[in-house]
Amino acid sequence: MSYQIYPTMNIINKLQHILSFFISASMLISCSSGDYSSGSDDANLEVSGHFDPKGKGPSSHTIKILDEARRTLPFSDTRDFEENEKGFIAAMMERQIKANAGHIAWDMDAFNFIDEQEEYSSVHPSLHRIAKLNQNYGLYEVIPGIYQVRGIDLAQITFIRGKKGWIAYDVLVSAETAAASWRLFQEHIGGGLPITTVIYSHNHGDHWGGVRGLITDEDVASGRVQVIAPDGFMDHLVAENVFAGNAMNRRLFYQYGLLLPRSPYGYVSQGLGHGLSRGSVGLIAPTKIITKPIEEVMVDGVRMIFQLTPDTEAPAEMNTYLPDMKALWMAENIMHGIHNIYTLRGAPVRDALNWSKYINEALYLFGQEAEVMFTSHHWPRWGNGRIQEVLRAQRDAYAHLNNQVLHHANQGVTINQIHNVYEVPHSLQQSWYTRDYHGSHENNSRAVIQRYLGYWDNNPATLIPLSPEESAPLYVEMMGGSKKILAKGKELIRDGKYKHATEILNRLVQAEPKNQEAKDLLADAFEQIGYQQENPGLRNSFLAGAYELRNDIPASAIPNSSSPDVIRVMTTGQFLDFLAIRMDGRKTQGMKYGINLITPDNGEKYAIELSNETLTNIKGYVLPNPDLEITINRKDLEIVMMGQKTLVDMIKDGTAKTQGDPSILAKIGEAMVTFDPRFPIMPGTKLRGSETVGKADAYSAEKLPANSPE
Numbered sequence: 001m002s003y004q005i006y007p008t009m010n011i012i013n014k015l016q017h018i019l020s021f022f023i024s025a026s027m028l029i030s031c032s033s034g035d036y037s038s039g040s041d042d043a044n045l046e047v048s049g050h051f052d053p054k055g056k057g058p059s060s061h062t063i064k065i066l067d068e069a070r071r072t073l074p075f076s077d078t079r080d081f082e083e084n085e086k087g088f089i090a091a092m093m094e095r096q097i098k099a100n101a102g103h104i105a106w107d108m109d110a111f112n113f114i115d116e117q118e119e120y121s122s123v124h125p126s127l128h129r130i131a132k133l134n135q136n137y138g139l140y141e142v143i144p145g146i147y148q149v150r151g152i153d154l155a156q157i158t159f160i161r162g163k164k165g166w167i168a169y170d171v172l173v174s175a176e177t178a179a180a181s182w183r184l185f186q187e188h189i190g191g192g193l194p195i196t197t198v199i200y201s202h203n204h205g206d207h208w209g210g211v212r213g214l215i216t217d218e219d220v221a222s223g224r225v226q227v228i229a230p231d232g233f234m235d236h237l238v239a240e241n242v243f244a245g246n247a248m249n250r251r252l253f254y255q256y257g258l259l260l261p262r263s264p265y266g267y268v269s270q271g272l273g274h275g276l277s278r279g280s281v282g283l284i285a286p287t288k289i290i291t292k293p294i295e296e297v298m299v300d301g302v303r304m305i306f307q308l309t310p311d312t313e314a315p316a317e318m319n320t321y322l323p324d325m326k327a328l329w330m331a332e333n334i335m336h337g338i339h340n341i342y343t344l345r346g347a348p349v350r351d352a353l354n355w356s357k358y359i360n361e362a363l364y365l366f367g368q369e370a371e372v373m374f375t376s377h378h379w380p381r382w383g384n385g386r387i388q389e390v391l392r393a394q395r396d397a398y399a400h401l402n403n404q405v406l407h408h409a410n411q412g413v414t415i416n417q418i419h420n421v422y423e424v425p426h427s428l429q430q431s432w433y434t435r436d437y438h439g440s441h442e443n444n445s446r447a448v449i450q451r452y453l454g455y456w457d458n459n460p461a462t463l464i465p466l467s468p469e470e471s472a473p474l475y476v477e478m479m480g481g482s483k484k485i486l487a488k489g490k491e492l493i494r495d496g497k498y499k500h501a502t503e504i505l506n507r508l509v510q511a512e513p514k515n516q517e518a519k520d521l522l523a524d525a526f527e528q529i530g531y532q533q534e535n536p537g538l539r540n541s542f543l544a545g546a547y548e549l550r551n552d553i554p555a556s557a558i559p560n561s562s563s564p565d566v567i568r569v570m571t572t573g574q575f576l577d578f579l580a581i582r583m584d585g586r587k588t589q590g591m592k593y594g595i596n597l598i599t600p601d602n603g604e605k606y607a608i609e610l611s612n613e614t615l616t617n618i619k620g621y622v623l624p625n626p627d628l629e630i631t632i633n634r635k636d637l638e639i640v641m642m643g644q645k646t647l648v649d650m651i652k653d654g655t656a657k658t659q660g661d662p663s664i665l666a667k668i669g670e671a672m673v674t675f676d677p678r679f680p681i682m683p684g685t686k687l688r689g690s691e692t693v694g695k696a697d698a699y700s701a702e703k704l705p706a707n708s709p710e
Contacts, residue, residue, distance in 0.1 A: 051261040054550040056524055058121045061496025062531050069534070070125045074430050079386075080336065084133050084379045087141035090188050092152060097180050097277075105176045105279035106152060108137055110262040111269070120264040124534040130337070130437050131269035133378070139184050142380050143372050146327060147189055149181035154273040155206040155376050157181045158329075159189075160322070163301025165196040168214055169320075169329065170207040170376050174279025178210030195219075196300040198284070200229040201331035201376055202317035203237040205281060212282035212565075220284055228299070229286035230308055232316035237283075238570050240315060240347060243581055246675035248346045254681070255344035257540030259547075259554050266543060271337060271437035271536045272377045283565035290318055294365070307365065309358040311351050313339055319358075321366040328370035328387065333359060334394055336378040337437025341401065342447030344537045349451040352444070356399035363391040390433050397434045400425060401441065405448040414457035415449040440535040469683065472510035482508055482515060489521050493528075501525040509549070513684030523549040545682055552688040553678055567642045572597070572604055572634065575641055576617040579672070585613030587671035593664050594623040601633040610668060628664045632656035 045056035058066070092108075099105035114131045123131075137151035145161040157178060158169040166185075172178045186192065195215055200208045211227075219225040253259060256276065260267040269275070290297070290306045297304050307319040313332045320329040332339070333355065341350045367373075373387045374380040381387050405422055413421050419442040428434040456463060465471070479485050485508045492501035505522040512518060523546035530542030547554070576597075588610060595608040597617075607621040622629075632640075632647075636655050639645050647665065650656040678687050 047265075049263075050265045051263050052265070052547055052550060054520060054523070055265055055546075056527055057265075058531050059493075059496065059528055061498075062528050063121050064496075065532050066121065066124055070119070073126055074432065075125075075129070077432060080133060080379075080432055083381060084136055086379075086382065089139040089141055089147075090184065091138040092149070092180070092184055094180055097152070097176055097279075099174070099176050099279040101280070103278065105174055106180075106277045108151070108274075111135065111274055113262070113264060114268070117264075122264050122531045123268055124532065124539070126435055126437075126534045127268055127271075127536065127539065129432075130271055130435075131274075133336075134269050134274050136379065139188055140379070141189075142374050143325060143327060145325060146322075146372075146374070147185060148374065148380075149184055150379065151274065152181055153177045153206065153210070153277045154270060154275060156273075156378070157210070158374065159185055160302060162196050162299065165193040165300065166190060167197040167199065167300055167302065168195050169199045170201050170331075171198060171214055172210035172277065173206045173281065174210050174277040175213035175282055176210075176279035177277045178213030180213075182214055195225060198225060198227045199299075199320070200227070200233060200286065201320075201329070202230065202314035203233050203240070204314055204332070205237075206276065207332075207376060208237075208283055209281035210277075210279075211284050212280070215284065217284060220287060226288055226299075227284055227286045228288045228290065228297075230306070230310075230316045230318040231289055231291045232310065233286060233289065234569050235571075236315040238566075238574055242570070242574060242578055244346060246677050249677040250679060250681065252345045253677075254541040254544045255537040257536075257544055260540060260543055267540060269536060272335060281566065283569060285569065305366070307358070307362060309333055309355075312355040312358050313350065315348070319362050319366075321362075321370070323366075326369055326371040328362070328366050328373045330359075330362065330373060330375045332376040333362075334373070334375050334390065335438065336433050337435050338394075338397055338439045338441070338444070340439035340537075341398075341444040342450065343439075344443065344541060349447045351451065352398045352402040352448055356395050356397075356402065359391055359395040359398070363388065363395065367391050393428060393431050393434050397424070397428050400428070401444055402448055405445045406452065409449050409453060414459075415446050415453070415455060416457045416462075418445045418449055419443070421445075436535040438536070440538055442538075468510045469513075472507045475504075475507040476511040479504065479507075482512060482518065486518060486521060489518075489525075493521070493525055496528075498525040498528045502529070509683050515684070519549040519682075519684060523547075548685045549682050552685050553680065555688050564638075564642055568638055570641065572599060572606060572637065573617060573619050575637075576606065576608060576615070580615035580617075582673055582675070583615050583668065583671045584673050585671070588613050588615075588668070591667065593628070593668070594626045595664065596622045596626045596629040598622070598629065598631045599634040599637060600631065601635060604634065615668075626660060628658060628660035628662060630656055630658055 045059060047055075047057035050057070095108045096104050097106040111131070111134075114128070114135060119125060120128060134151065138149070140148050140150055142148055142158070147159045148156050149159075150156045153172040153174065155170055155172055157172050160167040160169060172181065182190075182195075198211055198215060215225045220227060256270060257267040262268075267275075288297075290308060293308050295306045295308075297306065302322060303324050305321040305323060307321070309317045309319055309331070317331050317333065319331050319333060321327070322329070341352050367384075367388055369384065370387050371384055372380055372382050373390070381390055401422075405418055408418060408421055422441065422445040424434070424441050476482065476485065485504050489501045489505045489508075492498070492504075502522060502525050505518060505525060508515065508518045509522050526542045526546040526549070530539045530546065533539040533542065591610055591613075593610045595610075597606040597608060599605070604619065605622050606617050606619055607623050608615065608617045609623070630647075632650065632655065636650060640647050640650065647656060651658055651662060680686060
């Protein structure tokens with residue numbers, strides 16, 4: 001799929017990238033077979049089976065670090081494997097699930113390599129462990145009346161028996177994977193009964209995007225199906241990611257390794273699950289919103305107690321207790337590992353202390369009697385003792401992170417030091433359910449300081465620093481030039497001091513972005529650091545950076561956000577705010593316009609002003625003497641927002657009415673920029689285009705349909 005540049009002259013440009021964060025998906029590519037387990041000689045780390053012709057195998061230093069992890073981590077604790085297998089009913093026989101558009105939405109065979117060897121010298125043993133656990137692929141019983149289909153997407157889908165039918169709880173990323181899950185469930189358990197309720201636990205897209213694989217608009221409009229969500233769900237679904245969506249989407253390529261092949265040298269698993277499905281994303285708006293902090297509701301004859309947990313793992317989220325079943329649903333506030341306080345894709349920093357307190361509240365409200373605890377990801381925990389053990393440990397993990405980071409910060413430790421100072425308690429390090437399987441304590445500790453104190457470390461030298469490309473030449477000059485830096489970089493890499501090597505090599509690459517030898521050497525250091533990581537996001541980021549340094553940015557389709565359901569939930573104000581972000585203010589110097597926008601079908605009106613190179617809007621007001629007034633129904637404006645028709649065309653055919661000077665639209669439209677999420681991250685890299693580099697043809701473009709990760 002080639003990338004189209006749409007005309008910037010049109011103010012209401014096709015919004016292909018407005019919600020690009022929601023529409024990202026991984027290319028499920030497996031690499032060729034090879035010998036992955038040998039301890040490579042450090043003088044010649046080239047290996048067979050690597051997807052990158054410049055790729056290296058693990059060094060002896062990396063192998064030593066991973067061997068130490070095998071020796072010190074609690075691999076004798078196998079309870080997770082026992083619980084993971086409990087309740088198994090049937091395997092999912094469809095190893096590849098095809099998307100409606102014709103490509104593969106989910107390819108389980110891409111992960112076969114995980115079970116082909118007991119260990120890999122290029123994969124952290126703890127990461128390999130969670131990858132093995134994520135190989136579950138089928139239908140499971142939680143308790144009689146509660147069932148899950150696992151391993152078919154990043155999240156799990158849950159079905160709860162109601163009086164008239166089934167309650168579907170969190171419905172995956174894609175309609176195709178949700179539909180496949182429903183088929184498997186009906187084949188073995190469902191009994192032909194319909195879905196009566198869909199519940200979204202929170203606003204991340206891997207929990208609502210598959211809804212159209214289960215129900216239709218008619219089901220909801222007729223009252224046959226209700227849709228329940230927490231307070232703030234619709235607003236946060238859009239607002240958390242729209243305004244910086246293009247940048248988030250590019251960063252997502254690193255955190256989620258979207259273009260890394262499935263390989264012992266590349267992408268292994270995402271921790272939360274194997275990855276993101278690539279099917280069609282939809283959204284059906286909630287018909288009931290949970291608004292009280294603790295709210296009891298009868299849902300198709302099932303008594304449910306909802307606990308709102310705002311500003312935890314998501315800005316709008318809720319846990320649920322089923323008292324008659326003694327079953328506790330912890331949404332994504334609990335997972336089999338530690339989550340992100342700061343997510344590498346970029347998002348508002350989360351509140352670790354708040355998160356801890358809501359876990360504690362659930363522990364005391366419901367955890368004293370619950371006999372099973374199940375969640376949006378991974379597998380359940382059974383037995384009250386086990387439930388309380390996990391709840392207390394995760395409560396303590398988030399509270400310790402918050403409190404001890406601030407303990408150090410109040411003694412002068414800065415955001416640029418804390419990740420090397422903060423230590424997770426040994427007792428938590430020895431628990432699998434508090435390992436860094438999605439978030440990492442290094443980045444989470446920095447996030448706590450960011451939340452309370454911001455980015456500045458209080459050193460005036462860093463307050464208004466030079467940009468890296470400006471400061472780097474000075475460093476290179478003072479270090480004696482590129483030859484000395486390269487020689488020292490090779491020495492540091494040979495000694496296993498990879499972070500030290502990146503410190504000087506990054507300066508050189510910033511100063512000399514066309515120096516391919518420097519870029520390749522920095523990539524070698526990145527690759528070894530990546531192999532050493534337990535955390536999938538850190539591993540993926542270092543390996544993605546290494547690949548782009550060596551080979552430029554892989555040619556790929558731009559993730560497409562044209563899902564009508566997602567566009568419709570944007571408020572008109574959010575749409576106008578995003579246009580203000582897309583507008584290059586420098587191109588509007590001297591312009592001053594007032595515009596009224598009126599949407600009669602929903603009774604809204606907006607006063608829009610362009611002044612001081614800034615586009616602003618306010619709902620509920622109109623300007624008394626506007627330069628232009630546009631009247632268009634909201635339902636027609638949505639067609640414009642989705643890029644199916646231009647505003648100019650709607651003015652021409654009379655769908656939109658204007659008073660005043662419509663040429664203003666073209667003038668403002670000239671300042672609009674279409675964002676491309678393939679902008680360079682590493683210095684000296686560029687979009688490779690359609691050409692291939694060595695074996696890099698595995699990165700060829702495919703359509704990347706929708707999702708919204710955590």
